[in-house]
Amino acid sequence: xxxxxxxxxxxxxxxxxxxxxxxxxxxxxxxxxxxxxxxxxxxxxxxxxxxxxxxxxxxxxxxxxxxxxxxxxxxxxxxxxxxxxxxxxxxxxxxxxxxxxxxxxxxxxxxxxxxxxxxxxxxxxxxxxxxxxxxxxxxxxxxxxxxxxxxxxxxxxxxxxxxxxxxxxxxxxxxxxxxxxxxxxxxxxxxxxx
Numbered sequence: 001x002x003x004x005x006x007x008x009x010x011x012x013x014x015x016x017x018x019x020x021x022x023x024x025x026x027x028x029x030x031x032x033x034x035x036x037x038x039x040x041x042x043x044x045x046x047x048x049x050x051x052x053x054x055x056x057x058x059x060x061x062x063x064x065x066x067x068x069x070x071x072x073x074x075x076x077x078x079x080x081x082x083x084x085x086x087x088x089x090x091x092x093x094x095x096x097x098x099x100x101x102x103x104x105x106x107x108x109x110x111x112x113x114x115x116x117x118x119x120x121x122x123x124x125x126x127x128x129x130x131x132x133x134x135x136x137x138x139x140x141x142x143x144x145x146x147x148x149x150x151x152x153x154x155x156x157x158x159x160x161x162x163x164x165x166x167x168x169x170x171x172x173x174x175x176x177x178x179x180x181x182x183x184x185x186x187x188x189x190x191x192x193x194x
Contacts, residue, residue, distance in 0.1 A: 007058035042157035069122030080112030
């Protein structure tokens with residue numbers, strides 16, 4: 001599932017990051033570009049399917065691709081928390097890209113999935129790569145809506161990157177993600193993507 005539109009802001013403000021790192025204003029300002037880069041990387045790691053929660057934090061747009069709809073008319077799992085589905089497109093048997101009528105499928109924002117509508121079936125697709133394309137919006141909303149446990153996990157990763165920067169540059173690297181951050185993310189993990 002490729003990211004189409006990244007979040008407009010990070011879940012952590014400069015002031016929150018500065019306070020967490022215990023940096024005075026001049027030092028923080030001098031390292032601002034590096035700190036912003038570390039913050040983005042920390043958020044991406046915490047959102048990732050690998051070590052992270054496998055969900056989006058601040059509103060962003062993703063596209064799901066599949067070679068066909070599920071043959072057993074089951075659900076299509078999307079990255080959560082799902083806000084809305086912009087479109088469901090598919091390449092039909094004749095090779096034409098079609099947009100599926102929203103009345104033919106259900107959007108379940110609670111479980112971050114779409115399913116065929118009542119007494120409906122997924123349409124047949126042409127046997128080509130990425131014949132199904134679902135564009136959708138996910139995330140908790142704005143930065144203020146991101147749960148504090150997630151923000152704390154991001155801060156822990158940023159703090160580790162800042163504290164061990166010279167060690168990382170020297171070739172030695174501590175754990176990719178602090179165990180405390182993993183524990184904070186655990187309640188939010190989407191195990192369907194694992």
